[in-house]
Amino acid sequence: MFLLLGGSGYVGSVFRRSLEARSIRYRVVARTEVDYTRRDHLIALIRDSRASFLINAAGYTGKPNVDACELHKADCLSGNAVLPGIIREACEACDLPWGHVSSGCIYTGCKPDGSGFTETDPPNFSFRTDNCSFYSGCKALGEECLTGSSRTYIWRLRIPFDSIDSGRNYLSKLMRYDRLLDATNSISQLDEFANACLECWARRVPFGTYNVTNTGAITAREVVEAIKMHLRVDRPFRFFESEAEFLRLAAKTPRSNCILDNRKLLATGIPMSDVRDAVASSLKAWKRES
Amino acid sequence: MFLLLGGSGYVGSVFRRSLEARSIRYRVVARTEVDYTRRDHLIALIRDSRASFLINAAGYTGKPNVDACELHKADCLSGNAVLPGIIREACEACDLPWGHVSSGCIYTGCKPDGSGFTETDPPNFSFRTDNCSFYSGCKALGEECLTGSSRTYIWRLRIPFDSIDSGRNYLSKLMRYDRLLDATNSISQLDEFANACLECWARRVPFGTYNVTNTGAITAREVVEAIKMHLRVDRPFRFFESEAEFLRLAAKTPRSNCILDNRKLLATGIPMSDVRDAVASSLKAWKRES
Numbered sequence: 031m032f033l034l035l036g037g038s039g040y041v042g043s044v045f046r047r048s049l050e051a052r053s054i055r056y057r058v059v060a061r062t063e064v065d066y067t068r069r070d071h072l073i074a075l076i077r078d079s080r081a082s083f084l085i086n087a088a089g090y091t092g093k094p095n096v097d098a099c100e101l102h103k104a105d106c107l108s109g110n111a112v113l114p115g116i117i118r119e120a121c122e123a124c125d126l127p128w129g130h131v132s133s134g135c136i137y138t139g140c141k142p143d144g145s146g147f148t149e150t151d152p153p154n155f156s157f158r159t160d161n162c163s164f165y166s167g168c169k170a171l172g173e174e175c176l177t178g179s180s181r182t183y184i185w186r187l188r189i190p191f192d193s194i195d196s197g198r199n200y201l202s203k204l205m206r207y208d209r210l211l212d213a214t215n216s217i218s219q220l221d222e223f224a225n226a227c228l229e230c231w232a233r234r235v236p237f238g239t240y241n242v243t244n245t246g247a248i249t250a251r252e253v254v255e256a257i258k259m260h261l262r263v264d265r266p267f268r269f270f271e272s273e274a275e276f277l278r279l280a281a282k283t284p285r286s287n288c289i290l291d292n293r294k295l296l297a298t299g300i301p302m303s304d305v306r307d308a309v310a311s312s313l314k315a316w317k318r319e320s
Numbered sequence: 321m322f323l324l325l326g327g328s329g330y331v332g333s334v335f336r337r338s339l340e341a342r343s344i345r346y347r348v349v350a351r352t353e354v355d356y357t358r359r360d361h362l363i364a365l366i367r368d369s370r371a372s373f374l375i376n377a378a379g380y381t382g383k384p385n386v387d388a389c390e391l392h393k394a395d396c397l398s399g400n401a402v403l404p405g406i407i408r409e410a411c412e413a414c415d416l417p418w419g420h421v422s423s424g425c426i427y428t429g430c431k432p433d434g435s436g437f438t439e440t441d442p443p444n445f446s447f448r449t450d451n452c453s454f455y456s457g458c459k460a461l462g463e464e465c466l467t468g469s470s471r472t473y474i475w476r477l478r479i480p481f482d483s484i485d486s487g488r489n490y491l492s493k494l495m496r497y498d499r500l501l502d503a504t505n506s507i508s509q510l511d512e513f514a515n516a517c518l519e520c521w522a523r524r525v526p527f528g529t530y531n532v533t534n535t536g537a538i539t540a541r542e543v544v545e546a547i548k549m550h551l552r553v554d555r556p557f558r559f560f561e562s563e564a565e566f567l568r569l570a571a572k573t574p575r576s577n578c579i580l581d582n583r584k585l586l587a588t589g590i591p592m593s594d595v596r597d598a599v600a601s602s603l604k605a606w607k608r609e610s
Contacts, residue, residue: 103465104405112402115394157447157457167447175393 032056033081035066035117036088040198041131041190041220045087048224052232057081061088067113072120083231084128086117092165094197097282099165110168115175118182127181127237129227134188134216134241135286136162136170146216146247146291149239155286163283173239184239185227188290189217193315201312202319204253205261209268211276212250213287216243219308226300235298241290244305253309260313322346323371325356325407326378330488331421331480331510335377338514342522347371351378357403362410373521374418376407382455384487387572389455400458405465408472417471417527419517424478424506424531425576426452426460436506436537436581439476439529445576453573463529474529475517478580479507483605491602492609494544495551499558501566502540503577506533509598516590525588531580534595543599550603 032049036042037058049056057079059066066072066088076084090109092098099106114130121128136153138161140146147154155162156170176182191200200217204210223242230240254267270276277284292302303311322339326332327348339346347369349356356362356378366374380399382388389396404420411418426443428451430436437444445452446460466472481490490507494500516532519525544557560566567574582592593601 104402104409107397107405107461107465108402112394112398115397119394157461158450160448160450171397171447175397 031079031081033076033079033084034058035084035086036131039087039089040196041187041224042087044192044220044224045085045227048221048228052228054228067108067116069116069120072117073123076120076124076126081126084117084121084126085227086114086128086130088113089131096163096165096285099163099168100283103164106164106168107171110165111171111175114172118176118179121181122179125181127231129183129185129230130172130176131227132173132184132186132239133166133169134186134243134288134290135166136173137288137290138286140214140247140289144289146241146289148291149241149294155288161284163285165283166286181237183227183230183237185223185230185242186240186290187218187223188241188243188288189215190220190223191217191309191312192220193312194317195319201253201257201309201316204250204267205257205263209270209280210250210254211273211285211287212269213273213285214247214249214289215287216241216247216290216292217305217308218243219303219312222302222308226295226302229300230298233298233300235300240295241292242295242302243290243292244302244308245292245296246305247289248305248309252306256306256309256313260310261316321369321371323366323369323374324348325374325376326421329377329379330486331477331514332377334482334510334514335375335517338511338518342518344518357398357406359406359410359413362407363413366410366414366416371416374407374411374416375517376404376418376420378403379421386453386455386575389453389458390573393454396454396458397461400455401461401465404462408466408469411471412469415471417521419473419475419520420462420466421517422463422474422476422529423456423459424476424533424578424580425456426463427578427580428576430504430537430579434579436531436579438581439531439584445578451574453575455573456576471527473517473520473527475513475520475532476530476580477508477513478531478533478578479505480510480513481507481599481602482510483602484607485609491543491547491599491606494540494557495547495553499560499570500540500544501563501575501577502559503563503575504537504539504579505577506531506537506580506582507595507598508533509593509602512592512598516585516592519590520588523588523590525590530585531582532585532592533580533582534592534598535582535586536595537579538595538599542596546596546599546603550600551606
């Protein structure tokens, strides 16, 4: 039996789909039911439920976007930095293996040769590099709180999308925003992401950090071209002239745009499709919000 | 009526002495009674108690010393960074003025000309400068969570001591440790600190950040000489040869040693004695732990 924290969120709901498809018994834990931000309550829950694995898909992302984290610092720190540390302590007390949904947003750019960051590269978009959004700083601190944890997966998600139109889906966002920033990113098709995470434990791959992104990187302009083609959208899409203009006109805090290297995950035998294939597949199966 | 969070700690207990000496009605709030880490509970407490001011003397310092914070990152973040942010939100919701006990440990060293850091100098011993202990990083983040707060005092305490022998008293620590690090620091006599904090509100000095330290700076060797003289201690005190040796042999994480400028506080008319006078006074009134 799996425990799923944050099961009502965008990422958590895709974990539910994946768990159901695999006929894995799971329990979504709502904070109104068990306050899992309290170590003692979480330990009691783990013991009572006789869980065999725990997934933390809970976190504070800010609404409507990451700018809100600059105003809600306590919630952002609590949900993204403290909570993983508390879950770690509770899981260690119960010797429970678990996985944490982290984020690739703790990096910016790419390596000097144009390649992606690997799991051994230290974050370069964090409080410690003093160039980040409050959200990215908190996510990086969350990973720090897991340093030395023994039976833990840290799964780094990056700009999630899937085939269902929604306010959290990257593809929907590109269609809804008035103007776009053309940046190059590694991104994560969410069904593939959740499946890869579940496969980590199913295959008992070594615990540790994994960049769980589709293979390669893609520009926002390329994604827009795919949207135009697959969804037969004919209207023009407007772009900011530069990141500086974007920051001046549309954002309160810098955004992470980065390339991640997913070869550590691929080397375990767990597949992630090429980023362009993943975008095309999601658009081919596109379902408008009902 | 004042609310006092953290009233059972070393700093909180001196606030109690000061409040009693001033005949100010106050209520110590224990977390077992009201979980003030939850915004909604704290808001209800503030409303029910009809408090006119709140003091946050709660925080996580690590036992026996700051090294423990490297192992208890979630507690350290929660107590020192998230909690001030939650208190801020609760106090703002109730329009309650309040004061937060912060720390001067978010600085290291002194300015190039040898003078102390003022309240307008950004912290230089924090996550953002990537050179700090986890504790100092969390305290600096705690101040960040209060940025833009309107009716808040941030009182920076630095190496507290008073006349009562205890494991938290700097003078006692110097007598108990096997070997000492000779560093130069601004330090805070705790009775003067608590009185200065209460005076801030009594005199309605402008809200904002204040370095609440005794005037000047002092080396550990000078404090030891004062201990030897006033307490007639005849034994030798051993010192580490260098900070490098101290870090190698006795510490897991770097310590803040710094000089703070307290002139902003003095300019309000609130007195703080010279650091050497403050050490001498505490030693003249010394009471051994019973």
